[in-house]
Amino acid sequence: MTAQLRVSYLFPLLLASFMQTNPMAEKVKMDCYKDVKGTIFDYEAITINGSENIQFTRYMGKHVLFVNVATYCGLTAQYPELNALQEELKPSGLVVLGFPCNQFGKQEPGDNKEILPGIKYVRPGGGFVPNFQLFEKGDVNGDKEQSIFTFLKQSCPHPSEILASFRYISWEPIKVHDVRWNFEKFLVGPNGVPVMRWSHRATVSTVKSDILEYLKQFKTK
């Protein structure tokens, strides 16, 4: 009787701790709002080599995946996976864009000139070269956030309730829709309107299967 009682008390506790620590229990993807005003075509960004200011009108008709990247993150291993995704879905019109950012655990400490050599020789290393466009390092949250990120964040709720740990962040003001970590992703449709958003906990293979599912609607046309 007492043993039974103990087990019945323990079980919900075990379940609760399992749900907190198991990332699979957390939502990793959210659809964007249906009433978004504006498009990414109102924005632009400077390439990482500083020589070109790219107007996002260039991506009209494409499916654009915005990723905030960092070189010294555990998730930097996603770089080769992102290359593969870009390569595989290029025929379907996917364009991956990378935005280096130092706001999450200070994991992108180098300046613009140091970022490409960092990913080439250190992490992921082995001569790695991204096959997608990287832009200048900049903020995605807070007072100095890039306006394209203000737009993307306003357009889509974040899948995670957890905002951040003060140990790792220092931007202000902290907002509900803020990017939580490196390698979060936003997908934007061919009309320039954001479609969905993933947290850093979504693997590239999850993101890929979500994109493939989303692309089905364009194949029938």
Ligand SMILES: *[C@@H]1O[C@H](CO)[C@@H](O)[C@H](O)[C@H]1NC(C)=O
């Ligand atoms: C800078 O980057 C752009 C876009 O990737 C490229 O077209 C251009 O050739 C580069 N310029 C230099 C000087 O490397």
